[in-house]
Amino acid sequence: MAQPLIERYREYLPIEPGEPIVSINEGSTPLIEAPRVSDRVGARVLLKFEGLNPTGSFKDRGMTVAVSKALSEGAEAVICASTGNTAASAAAYAARAGLTGAVIVPQGKIAVGKLAQSLIYGARVIALDGNFDDALVLVRHLADNFPIQLVNSVNPYRIEGQKTAAFEVIEELGGPPDALAIPVGNAGNVTAYWKGFTEWDTAPLLYGFQASGAAPLVTGEPVDRPETVASAIRIGRPARGDEALAAFEESGGRVRAITDEQIIEAYRFLASEEGVFCEPSSAASVAGLFVHGIEPDGDRAAPGTIVCVLTGNGLKDPDTALASTPGVIECSTDPTEVEEAVFGDRSD
Numbered sequence: 001m002a003q004p005l006i007e008r009y010r011e012y013l014p015i016e017p018g019e020p021i022v023s024i025n026e027g028s029t030p031l032i033e034a035p036r037v038s039d040r041v042g043a044r045v046l047l048k049f050e051g052l053n054p055t056g057s058f059k060d061r062g063m064t065v066a067v068s069k070a071l072s073e074g075a076e077a078v079i080c081a082s083t084g085n086t087a088a089s090a091a092a093y094a095a096r097a098g099l100t101g102a103v104i105v106p107q108g109k110i111a112v113g114k115l116a117q118s119l120i121y122g123a124r125v126i127a128l129d130g131n132f133d134d135a136l137v138l139v140r141h142l143a144d145n146f147p148i149q150l151v152n153s154v155n156p157y158r159i160e161g162q163k164t165a166a167f168e169v170i171e172e173l174g175g176p177p178d179a180l181a182i183p184v185g186n187a188g189n190v191t192a193y194w195k196g197f198t199e200w201d202t203a204p205l206l207y208g209f210q211a212s213g214a215a216p217l218v219t220g221e222p223v224d225r226p227e228t229v230a231s232a233i234r235i236g237r238p239a240r241g242d243e244a245l246a247a248f249e250e251s252g253g254r255v256r257a258i259t260d261e262q263i264i265e266a267y268r269f270l271a272s273e274e275g276v277f278c279e280p281s282s283a284a285s286v287a288g289l290f291v292h293g294i295e296p297d298g299d300r301a302a303p304g305t306i307v308c309v310l311t312g313n314g315l316k317d318p319d320t321a322l323a324s325t326p327g328v329i330e331c332s333t334d335p336t337e338v339e340e341a342v343f344g345d346r347s348d
């Protein structure tokens with residue numbers, strides 16, 4: 001049976017014996033061989049499919065630790081700003097813990113599945129007339145002034161929980177990969193992977209990817225109005241940007257931008273060639289390899305084994321899937337028409 005993440009990696013996490021554990025059996029996600037992606041990039045590529053966590057994203061790894069700690073420290077409520085997945089995860093773990101959950105999301109800018117999740121788990125969902133960066137400023141203010149625990153990735157327990165994904169990768173491969181490719185939004189996850197790798201004395205190249213309409217770490221400038229189809233990484237002022245930049249540098253890796261078209265191409269490729277349906281944001285990791293290649297800067301050898309982190313589940317955002325595919329073939333019950341529908345040419 002799958003173990004709660006905190007049990008599996010207890011000795012590496014700041015949870016004392018006897019502290020309550022709030023778990024929905026997160027973590028232990030599969031590392032999936034990707035032969036077609038591998039062919040295309042010229043290295044062995046594996047997909048760390050974090051979309052198979054209980055609420056469908058890697059956020060659950062951090063949330064189990066953050067909400068367990070909130071409970072043991074006597075909090076009655078948790079709050080976060082979110083592009084959707086942190087909200088869904090906070091809502092679920094708050095429900096599990098018997099705490100009140102409040103989430104602030106940019107109005108009209110989160111995927112429909114994430115909104116549905118947050119609501120059905122019973123959180124108070126506030127749709128802000130502003131973007132993620134505005135929401136983060138507001139929840140920090142609330143957490144500073146009221147008895148409510150902030151569970152964004154500025155909360156150090158989130159990073160502690162999320163670093164366990166690096167441990168799983170190392171255990172499953174029997175050693176670290178040569179490189180890790182990862183989408184970068186608020187930059188908490190890449191910071192967490194780097195912490196996990198270095199705690200286990202490993203240092204793979206880190207290849208981070210941002211959407212070109214929301215690429216402050218690539219341009220070196222904050223983005224006031226971030227825009228991208230990849231809503232989970234639509235962030236203009238990454239809270240852990242400096243730490244992430246230090247990690248890219250230390251690892252010998254880099255951070256680069258890819259366009260929305262390139263993200264959608266990789267998103268469709270993963271689903272139609274590998275049978276793995278992830279979120280558009282997640283596909284940024286694979287798009288980045290397709291577009292920028294795998295050669296590191298400087299004189300390090302090209303990586304032979306690369307793990308791409310697929311951060312979230314494609315089912316969260318059915319609208320983008322429907323908008324980026326040819327759509328259904330409408331048909332009467334006439335057998336000839338059905339034959340034509342099944343076997344006939346499709347121009348798209």
Ligand SMILES: *Cc1c(COP(=O)(O)O)cnc(C)c1O
Binds near residue numbers: 085185279
């Ligand atoms: C949160 C999230 C990201 C970005 O992670 P950061 O820690 O903010 O860099 C990427 N993809 C998905 C699906 C996410 O939910």
